[in-house]
Amino acid sequence: MTTAHPALDGLTTPALLLDEARMIRNIDRLAAQAQTLGVTLRPHLKTAKSTEIARRLGGPITVSTLAEAEVFHAAGHTDILYAVGIAPRKLPRVQALRAAGCDLTVILDSLAQARAVAEAGVPALIEIDSDGHRGGLVPDDPLLIRIGKLLQDAGLLRGVLTHAGESYGVSGREAHAGFAEMERRATVRAAEALRGAGLTCAVVSTGSTPTAHAARDLSGVTELRAGVYMFFDLVMAGIGVCARDDIALSVLTTVIGHQRSKGWLMIDAGWMAMSRDRGTAAQAVDQGYGLVCDAAGREVPDLIVAGANQEHGIVSLRPGSKAEMPDLPVGTLLRILPNHACATAAQHARYHVIPADGGPMATWPRFGGW
Amino acid sequence: MTTAHPALDGLTTPALLLDEARMIRNIDRLAAQAQTLGVTLRPHLKTAKSTEIARRLGGPITVSTLAEAEVFHAAGHTDILYAVGIAPRKLPRVQALRAAGCDLTVILDSLAQARAVAEAGVPALIEIDSDGHRGGLVPDDPLLIRIGKLLQDAGLLRGVLTHAGESYGVSGREAHAGFAEMERRATVRAAEALRGAGLTCAVVSTGSTPTAHAARDLSGVTELRAGVYMFFDLVMAGIGVCARDDIALSVLTTVIGHQRSKGWLMIDAGWMAMSRDRGTAAQAVDQGYGLVCDAAGREVPDLIVAGANQEHGIVSLRPGSKAEMPDLPVGTLLRILPNHACATAAQHARYHVIPADGGPMATWPRFGGW
Structure with a gap:
């Protein structure tokens, strides 16, 4: 889909999205x-x-x-x-x-x-x-x-x-x-x-x-x-098992601030939402804590979550990028593709499902523990 | 305390322990x-x-x-x-x-x-x-x-x-x-x-x-x-804010296997139990995914969780250590001190509390989400 599901606007961010x-x-x-x-x-x-x-x-x-x-x-x-x-x-x-x-x-x-x-x-x-x-x-x-x-x-x-x-x-x-x-x-x-x-x-x-x-x-x-x-992720895409377009899991997040002089924007998805997994760090392309897409799931060229605190992600252009920092005001919804789906999903209690039939979004619980 | 709380034996591992x-x-x-x-x-x-x-x-x-x-x-x-x-x-x-x-x-x-x-x-x-x-x-x-x-x-x-x-x-x-x-x-x-x-x-x-x-x-x-x-952790100990003996949080785990030729033992605390946080990696002493203690909380010299899969931790001696690998048979209970208490605690739904008064253990729920 090339437009964001209208129900995304009603979700509390950060939220785990699953593209059915x-x-x-x-x-x-x-x-x-x-x-x-x-x-x-x-x-x-x-x-x-x-x-x-x-x-x-x-x-x-x-x-x-x-x-x-x-x-x-x-x-x-x-x-x-x-x-x-x-x-x-x-x-x-x-x-x-x-x-x-x-x-x-x-x-x-x-x-x-x-x-x-x-x-x-x-x-x-x-x-x-x-x-x-x-x-x-x-x-x-x-x-x-x-x-x-x-x-x-x-x-x-x-x-x-x-x-x-x-x-x-x-x-x-x-x-x-x-x-x-x-x-x-x-x-x-x-x-x-x-x-x-x-x-x-x-x-x-x-x-x-x-x-x-x-x-x-x-x-x-x-x-x-x-x-x-089932979900794939940036690590799997990085070693050629899937295309990035196969990744079914992402984290919906909201822009909460800027440090324009540093080329940073702050989002409300930190490591609590993304996990601390840095599985792409050792790959040919380091995706930081995740790759930034717009709310419809389209990649924003070279934009990654370069740093993460507990509830803050710091988004910036990939080092060496010649792309221009897009204007993303406070309140903008973004989607972050995860390094490692197992670790990112584990940080969440439910999937917000974008259904295959284009209908209303569903919520599927997930569980953890031993 | 120098002996393990008798109730530890009854816990499902991995389990989050809190020393009140x-x-x-x-x-x-x-x-x-x-x-x-x-x-x-x-x-x-x-x-x-x-x-x-x-x-x-x-x-x-x-x-x-x-x-x-x-x-x-x-x-x-x-x-x-x-x-x-x-x-x-x-x-x-x-x-x-x-x-x-x-x-x-x-x-x-x-x-x-x-x-x-x-x-x-x-x-x-x-x-x-x-x-x-x-x-x-x-x-x-x-x-x-x-x-x-x-x-x-x-x-x-x-x-x-x-x-x-x-x-x-x-x-x-x-x-x-x-x-x-x-x-x-x-x-x-x-x-x-x-x-x-x-x-x-x-x-x-x-x-x-x-x-x-x-x-x-x-x-x-x-x-x-x-x-x-409140809990402290290895990152805080590594920068001198606390002593390792101040760390109140640990993960109880069971030995589930060995690769003796490699000097490895496998435990049932992987990154799902410890988190993916590698906060000590950039410090003077890299503690891997955590420092190994016995069930009573006494450090085992130079033993760390050197690697982690989702539900497996790989324990080995710190690189360059002259210590001897202890004999820890399948079934042995160990406690792992975490790099980052915020991240490790977030992987668990409850604290198993070793009470300050020496009485029976308590269970305190913890919550997550946004």
Whole structure:
């Protein structure tokens, strides 16, 4: 749309805006990609944290907290993967969800965790390290078989999982396809090691937003995970996973002042509204705390949120820009595209939704906590 | 205390912990300082966002959002300063609070804002720029008198205010005292300019946590503002405003895994629990995403949260450390001291309070939003 939705004027700023048409386009794009690759898509809801959005996805889901598992199960989702290494103290909540009919699976990479889940009767995937990013076992770690046996003896071995978080640090489809192949190779090798030891490995789960979009061949993989792709953000645009025009999330803000001699304008979106995430700082183009658009979502050339205090954003032209500082009086509404949708969305309790059908705006609650 | 509160074991991690004894010590310390200096303390509740904490302060308060003004007014606070430049579109909410008996004052630095508040009948302070940090007029800006006249004609001129945000970037009492004097000089000069033009200037309001603690003489100043001092954090310790032992806020977390070959351990406090704030990155000692303590709050030498994903923290020894990596098995509880208390607290919906009297833990809700 090239004009601002008339209801924007009635919102309290700062406010989190969600462009439903863009979100649906993003969701459909990865669903088609998963179908082409012949894998099940298991979207990660750590970014969205909204039952309204989960409802538009259907099927199996991934979560990052047990609070998400509880909320989404209460909303009717039954096939849920909790994709953060399980702390034994959290197993009673997992057991309660399973007893209530939720097929909740956990992940782990140690004998201590495997013993605890075996005792609790909770099915698990073994986390595989495909890129040195954080947790997981390398595929040839002898511990893999020991953990696999322990789980299988308890009837709880579901398979293996990896996440190539390092794919965020490289740019372009070729590079991301390389990480997708690393994810595939590491998990398939681990699955084969387990099978070679007489164990079952039904699930081979891979994915991150960059690798999911770039993967060309996922032979041996059964499911694909991604989260931020629903909204996209400047970090994803900066590494070429999406275009800036695909970004479905922005923060509506009001101009509250100027320091004209410095070329600054002040807005009421500081880091409380944008988050402290500076994910583009290490990219080719540093977007500060976000890229400035007008209320209709059109980019204002070279204008970024260069600094942020708690409730103040300082907007200025990108260093070296030859653009002219536009005249934006006190009271002007602007929209800021975020560096990192997961972090920015987490600062807000609700989405103000610009609906795909052009109708009145909706409000979708989102939740947080653990 | 040197042993962990027994109730910590029952908390879901990550969880925000507040040490009430330390908080009270911090609150009392600045109250005594304000009394010595002969000024009214107007604590800023942008960090705490808790009616339980506000209740322990009493007196006038400062807020950073109208949501804070509404919540604290409903809790019985009547003298409130909203210390972010007023957007004209927000005036109806300000008027509603004033009509309900709240003496709510706003701040501004432009004629457009002054005309809007004059029309709305809302009293205001004029923001003064004392250090080039963000908004405000320099004291000799001719606009000061024009805005002052406009407000005075409407019976709404309350005074002047400044905040030396740049004081966070310097270290040590001498440097902070210098900024305190800059705040004092700029606001007193602005007040004198207004009075010289026949206008009244009852309120001369200054402060930031570093300058409030370091100020030696506030002649001409009537009130002092500070916020993060109630909790303190690693940024404040890093510039010498407090000792690390004064930090009242921490995040309780559980060890969920290891990458022993890399000297890493994984915890369930990632940036969602700690925030993305890296405020110590530019300081002499970079604390990563936080400094690791045991469950009783004793520092583990040189152990920091070196990296953070959404729900994972990666803990390792500080680069160059000669300390030995301690053995912290899966399930171990740790406490992480935050870089920036305002940002970390904002990631949580409640404080789990370790009470000053050694009794059972309490839960104090906190709120967010605008």
